[in-house]
Amino acid sequence: MIFQDPGFSLPELPAAAEALREEVRGFLDVELKAGSFEPCCNAWMDGHEPEFSRKLARRGWIGMTWPRKYGGQERSVFENFVVNEELLAVGAPVAAHWAGVRQTGPLLMRFGNDAIKDFFLARMARAEIFFSIGLSEPDAGSDLAQVRTRARRIDGGWVINGRKIWSSGAHRADFMVVFCRTGAEGEADRRAGFSQLIVDLKAPGITIRPIYMMSGAHHFNETIFDDVFVADDRLIGKPGEGWSQVVSELGYERSGPERFMSIFPLLAGLVRIAAADPELRRIVALGQLTARLWTLRRMSIALLALLAKGESPEVEAALVKDLGTRFERETVEIVRGLAPPRSSDEPASEFDVLLAKCMLAAPAFTLRGGTNEILRNVIARSLGLR
Ligand SMILES: Cc1cc2nc3c(=O)[nH]c(=O)nc-3n(C[C@H](O)[C@H](O)[C@H](O)COP(=O)(O)OP(=O)(O)OC[C@H]3O[C@@H](n4cnc5c(N)ncnc54)[C@H](O)[C@@H]3O)c2cc1C
Incomplete structure (x- = not known):
């Protein structure tokens, strides 16, 4: 196995x-x-x-x-x-x-x-x-079966009540795909009874509150739904099929080049520094990082070929995202150790600014889109280990 x-x-x-x-x-x-x-x-x-x-x-x-x-x-x-x-x-x-x-x-x-x-x-x-993604809730991030946002059936549509969190860009997006409960609670299959609705983020009853990143940036939000009406024809797929629909999104969400290239401009910055000042430790590190990048890229392209054939390569996507996002985080640390030293009274270069921003963003790389622990659970299950 x-x-x-x-x-x-x-x-x-x-x-x-x-x-x-x-x-x-x-x-x-x-x-x-x-x-x-x-x-x-x-x-x-x-x-x-x-x-x-x-x-x-x-x-x-x-x-x-x-x-x-x-x-x-x-x-x-x-x-x-x-x-x-x-x-x-x-x-x-x-x-x-x-x-x-x-x-x-x-x-x-x-x-x-x-x-x-x-x-x-x-x-x-x-x-x-533009769209925002409404999956996570305060007590339901890794385990979406805990989602409590509910859509109640009424004449001509649905009424949503609940709260989403970590909604990237919801304050600037026009619509959100909201993953919510439409069936009864406590069903034997904990993945049953969910649906996906397209919600107009300007609709009455929606409040979007900022959650600031540690950099101070406003990227995230808490999105609150208070009796928000959604017309029937904004239901995606069939009621109760939300779980399998969401799973089908994951291959796309986890396998693309953004899972290992978020830090590419920083890596390219180090290449330019090494070209001007080819210290051996920089050259060695760049060789190692480039080899990893090439491998990830080939894995991502191979996965794309599977998606194009209509397959759902969930395990392969988990591998790309786990390896890719760890590569990203390690790259930031390695580049930091190899950056040219700068005294506190020298102005920051473009590269310094890039590095500082990357350092603040890096902790999120292995969380967003499913944490690495969850991805390893997916991989372990495929090996019959869980
Ligand atoms: C930058 C960024 C952007 C995001 N954008 C969006 C978005 O647009 N829309 C959206 O819906 N969500 C978004 N998210 C949320 C993201 O999907 C969740 O943060 C993620 O799925 C983890 O959920 P959680 O934060 O609730 O952590 P939890 O699920 O509470 O997990 C906490 C810790 O416990 C570990 N853990 C949990 N369960 C298990 C288990 N079974 N086995 C082993 N370890 C476990 C996790 O790995 C993690 O380390 C975003 C997150 C980030 C960081």
Whole structure:
């Protein structure tokens, strides 16, 4: 059992994807020279710039694998991967659309009714509307079966009461996919009786309160639902099927390049420092980190191929996220140890600022999207160990 082969056969990126890479690099070069954004680490969470998202949308780089009738370009998942990795590599501000396009789009495509698909997908692809994810609650993060937010059936729709927490970007998003209880409590199967509803975040009865990060940034929120009405046609899939729908999102949520490239601009900064001052310990560390990065990237591409075939590689996604986010956290620590020393009266360089911000963001890397302990439980179960 322990020698079972995870699904990491290694596809090459097709030539069309590599050709697109040049186009994306050209675009980013122009944007960087024009100073249209400030590169940052963790840009897929911290770099919220709707206008930049719209620039990408105008080039067809948002929702690019989706059908044309839903605003997509019908390009391959590999082309999408290349666009995403180039954006992450330069720390471009993609947070406004990132999580919604990554997992809500595919969720709606797969389970949404026609009205949902027609209304939401093309608007998402044009970066006109943005989504937030409403899973976690104060006592239900790792264990979503503890979710208490409830939607009660009424004529023509549902009424939601409850509280979500850690809702990234909810204060700036237009809609939230709310995972809530619609069935009876205490069912024999603790995963039964959940549903997913699309909630307009401007609807009456919603209060969004900030939760500040230790950097002082406002990224998170507590989102409170007090008798919030949601029309029938905003139910995703069928009532009671919410659990399996959420699980189907996880492969998308956990396997992408953002799970090992949040710190890429910092790593690139160290490469520039090592080029100017090639201390042996820097060169050795960069060699080791680059080898890990290459391995993770190949794992992520292999996983993408499985997702594209319609498979649900939950275990492989857990492996990528566990190894990838640990790589990210360790990279920050290693780079910190190798950064050029600076006395307190010297002004901070761009690299110093990048490093300081990365250090404050790093603790979240192994938590968001499912903690590493939970991911290891997933892996252990597949080995018959739990
Ligand atoms: C930057 C960031 C962004 C986020 N964005 C969102 C978002 O947009 N929407 C959203 O819904 N949520 C979001 N989250 C929440 C995130 O998904 C949860 O924090 C995460 O799933 C853990 O849940 P929790 O915080 O309730 O911790 P808990 O579940 O209370 O866990 C606490 C500790 O116990 C450990 N633990 C719990 N159960 C087990 C177990 N069975 N076995 C072993 N160890 C266990 C955990 O690993 C953790 O170390 C975000 C979190 C972060 C950090």
